[in-house]
Amino acid sequence: MNIYLSQLVKLSKIDNELDEFEPKINEIKSDLNKLQFEENEFVLSIKSSRDMKLDEELNNRKNELHILELNEKLKDISRKTGNVKTQREAKALALEEEISREQIVFANEEIIRIDKIIEHKEFEIEEIDEKLIELRKEIDKTLIDVNEKLSYLEIERTKIEVSKNELVEKIPQKIFEFYQKIKKWAKNTTVVPVKKQACYGCFLKIDNNNYAELIKGDDIRNCPHCGRILYLEPVTE
Ligand SMILES: [Zn+2]
Structure with a gap:
């Protein structure tokens, strides 16, 4: 990740x-x-x-x-x-x-x-x-x-x-601000997992292109429907 x-x-x-x-x-x-x-x-x-x-x-x-x-x-x-x-x-x-x-x-x-x-x-x-x-x-x-x-x-x-x-x-200022901006409205669902190719914030399906990008995991990606920050489960830290 x-x-x-x-x-x-x-x-x-x-x-x-x-x-x-x-x-x-x-x-x-x-x-x-x-x-x-x-x-x-x-x-x-x-x-x-x-x-x-x-x-x-x-x-x-x-x-x-x-x-x-x-x-x-x-x-x-x-x-x-x-x-x-x-x-x-x-x-x-x-x-x-x-x-x-x-x-x-x-x-x-x-x-x-x-x-x-x-x-x-x-x-x-x-x-x-x-x-x-x-x-x-x-x-x-x-x-x-x-x-x-x-x-x-x-x-x-x-x-x-x-x-x-x-x-x-440790988090770069821009990324932190980006997170804070979404947190303002998304509260405790700012960063949500994707399960069965669906966003666990809005529960809508992620299209194949976005899903493929998400799997690649090069960038931080938002849900195309609601804008929450997505990550793939399971998380390995
Ligand atoms: Zn969503």
């Missing part, structure tokens, strides 16, 4: 190996990503429960203040009741007093109802907090495992990159 062609066959195999790293890395990280997503969901849900709890606490402060105001009003009414001159005035004050007392009852009921909501929110927060603690333990463990696997992959990748650089240095 043409020496440059055999270099390109080798180079494309190395490039394909390098391309396989990214899906491998994503696969390794996928469990961790899921756990971290879940962690984020828990954090958001705790935050939202805390906000709701704060709102309800504020509502109860308002209710308490309202009761204080109503009690002041009742005192005021009772003072005025001592000084009434007409029956009409007395009636009006009695009505006002009744309304204020009803409002106090209602505000107290509200406080009890809201206290229950606050209690429930506290319970929710505590529950999610416990889950979060367990989840973070799992994340820490997974992280150690992931980092170990990633650093192993990184070592492997560096080794392959070193061998790629060594190979690229």
Whole structure:
């Protein structure tokens, strides 16, 4: 085989190996990503429960203040009741007093109802907090495992990159650029074998003339149909 062609066959195999790293890395990280997503969901849900709890606490402060105001009003009414001159005035004050007392009852009921909501929110927060603690333990463990696997992959990748650089240095610039140009669109099928006189990139048959040239192996040849770089199997290196 043409020496440059055999270099390109080798180079494309190395490039394909390098391309396989990214899906491998994503696969390794996928469990961790899921756990971290879940962690984020828990954090958001705790935050939202805390906000709701704060709102309800504020509502109860308002209710308490309202009761204080109503009690002041009742005192005021009772003072005025001592000084009434007409029956009409007395009636009006009695009505006002009744309304204020009803409002106090209602505000107290509200406080009890809201206290229950606050209690429930506290319970929710505590529950999610416990889950979060367990989840973070799992994340820490997974992280150690992931980092170990990633650093192993990184070592492997560096080794392959070193061998790629060594190979690229040997390949004439023009041939390397020619390869890169096809690789842009052909990706991991830039250099493909010919089997049963067919291109293994586009799977079309190579005509007899081109096939004869390919067998001669003097030049680097492209598939006449798709333009990928062709080589004859089996490869002897
Ligand atoms: Zn082809």
